[in-house]
Amino acid sequence: MNVISIFTGAAMLAASAIAIAPSSAAAVDLTGGKVAKAKDKSGTVKDKALVKFVKDPAIVLPIPDPTCPGNSSFRIRTNLHDSGVRNLPCSFWKPAGTKGFTFKDKLSSIGGLKVAKIKSGPNGGLMLLKLKGDQYGQYAFQGPVDFIEARLTLNGTEYCGRFEAPPSELKKNEIDKILFKGPSIACQEPPTPTATPSNTATATATATATDTATSTATDTPTDTPTPTWTPGGPTATPTATPTVTDTPTATAIPVVYRANHVALRDPHIFVNALGCADLTDTPIAGISVNTLIADAITVEDAGMFDLNLLAALRPLAQPPSVGATLEIYTGECTSPLFGETCGPGAGSAAVTSYLNQSAGDCVTPIAGTFGMGNDDVSTPYVPGIIPPAAPCFATLPTSVNFELDVINIALENVVAGATFDGTPATGLVDGLIVGFLSEADADQILIPADVILVGGQPISSVLAGGSTNCALHDDRDVGPGGEDGWYFYLEFEGHEVTWTGP
Numbered sequence: 001m002n003v004i005s006i007f008t009g010a011a012m013l014a015a016s017a018i019a020i021a022p023s024s025a026a027a028v029d030l031t032g033g034k035v036a037k038a039k040d041k042s043g044t045v046k047d048k049a050l051v052k053f054v055k056d057p058a059i060v061l062p063i064p065d066p067t068c069p070g071n072s073s074f075r076i077r078t079n080l081h082d083s084g085v086r087n088l089p090c091s092f093w094k095p096a097g098t099k100g101f102t103f104k105d106k107l108s109s110i111g112g113l114k115v116a117k118i119k120s121g122p123n124g125g126l127m128l129l130k131l132k133g134d135q136y137g138q139y140a141f142q143g144p145v146d147f148i149e150a151r152l153t154l155n156g157t158e159y160c161g162r163f164e165a166p167p168s169e170l171k172k173n174e175i176d177k178i179l180f181k182g183p184s185i186a187c188q189e190p191p192t193p194t195a196t197p198s199n200t201a202t203a204t205a206t207a208t209a210t211d212t213a214t215s216t217a218t219d220t221p222t223d224t225p226t227p228t229w230t231p232g233g234p235t236a237t238p239t240a241t242p243t244v245t246d247t248p249t250a251t252a253i254p255v256v257y258r259a260n261h262v263a264l265r266d267p268h269i270f271v272n273a274l275g276c277a278d279l280t281d282t283p284i285a286g287i288s289v290n291t292l293i294a295d296a297i298t299v300e301d302a303g304m305f306d307l308n309l310l311a312a313l314r315p316l317a318q319p320p321s322v323g324a325t326l327e328i329y330t331g332e333c334t335s336p337l338f339g340e341t342c343g344p345g346a347g348s349a350a351v352t353s354y355l356n357q358s359a360g361d362c363v364t365p366i367a368g369t370f371g372m373g374n375d376d377v378s379t380p381y382v383p384g385i386i387p388p389a390a391p392c393f394a395t396l397p398t399s400v401n402f403e404l405d406v407i408n409i410a411l412e413n414v415v416a417g418a419t420f421d422g423t424p425a426t427g428l429v430d431g432l433i434v435g436f437l438s439e440a441d442a443d444q445i446l447i448p449a450d451v452i453l454v455g456g457q458p459i460s461s462v463l464a465g466g467s468t469n470c471a472l473h474d475d476r477d478v479g480p481g482g483e484d485g486w487y488f489y490l491e492f493e494g495h496e497v498t499w500t501g502p
Helices: 003-016 289-298 439-444
Strands: 026-029 033-039 048-056 072-078 086-088 093-095 100-104 113-119 125-132 147-154 157-164 169-174 177-181 205-210 214-219 255-266 270-272 276-278 309-314 323-330 332-334 341-343 350-357 392-395 398-403 408-421 427-438 484-496
Touching: 033 147, 033 157, 048 157, 072 125, 086 113, 113 147, 125 147, 255 289, 255 427, 309 484, 323 392, 408 484, 427 439, 439 484
Parallel strands: 026 157
Antiparallel strands: 033 048, 033 177, 048 125, 072 086, 072 147, 093 100, 100 113, 113 125, 147 157, 169 177, 205 214, 255 309, 255 484, 270 276, 309 323, 323 350, 332 341, 350 392, 392 408, 398 408, 408 427, 427 484
16 A cells, blocks of 8 residues: 555545544434524524533433544434534543543534533532534524424434423524423434425425436525535625424435536645655656556446545525435445445435535635645646636535444545436536545544555655645644644545436
């Protein structure tokens, strides 16, 4: 194995890291619900929600440790809205004495979560989730609702409580304000998230797909939505807010696309080989990062391909429809190239929502985070970053800890988008994936020892600005939580394939 193969895996990570699907977990039922409330203000900056459980007999020691290298996620939902599973950076967790842990993100960058607390006590334990701002505002709860559920998962143990009357007391249930008082009850198993985007409902367009099963997706916009994200930025606010129904649509027929091209565009990869060499596109001994990615996607072995990144749009909804559900698989595909038959493989689908746009660019690079030394004007990396232009889509941002065969990599604030090619779309072009890797995480992720030149070194050692990297310039960026690291930009294109999965 060589250093390039590590970043082939990193490309897999970023392309697959648009969302993460719920995983099985040990369940802890919370009955000590104190309050669950939500306010939906004009815009998204002042939107907020709070869920609190106190003196809960189920929160006892030992509480699983979510600090690094632990893993954690949260999910909060009603019968009308769903945050989806949001993976939380382990570096944002700190011990709360000896009885629990506290998560703090001053920018509320992961699904709007600003504070999370869980700790035990002599009379029962505490769990709190506090959400606020733009990232929460993208799916802000609006009444009337039937229930509010909150889940916090720590290293596979899921703490979950549901506010629903009865036994909870529903004090307010208006479009801009929801208030439940406890107690709470055990959660119910959530459905696979199904996006039903909505603005102010006045007109209805319904598409029905019929095979052996029939399902209906309904979009209700009053105008054409124009959501725009700047990952990690203060204005990452779509004008159309996706909601998630409680009705599973696993039988809806998806249109599935396989990535036939993936290339790292920023940051570039530098190693000390007869001087400081940029291995991103310029080959040494015929090998570069992007040529190895291309080979993994296009070169078959015994009728199969090594790298199969699949996006299932369930259903395919193009502008002026608002959007729908997007599932990501690292699947299995048989040859020939551009005539593949693909299935989901052994892994679970990662699920998120996508929003469409009829004008402008759907995903744009963040100013000051790309180009050599982050100067895209005077010293741009070539080729440059091309934003997907309308008609296009963009996914909701999320955070992922992705486990590769040889290495684990966590990306935060991941957003992906592409331009639809044709109507109905037979391909996705000018695709762009953006995700952040913190320097603290990059310093801890070690390249396997058998890798030539950099074996046993951290991933930061091949990124400009890393403490041991050979480059004279610094490509480090400031992440969503104010930490140093690198925003990764990967371009992609995909084509429609024959699908054998659900």
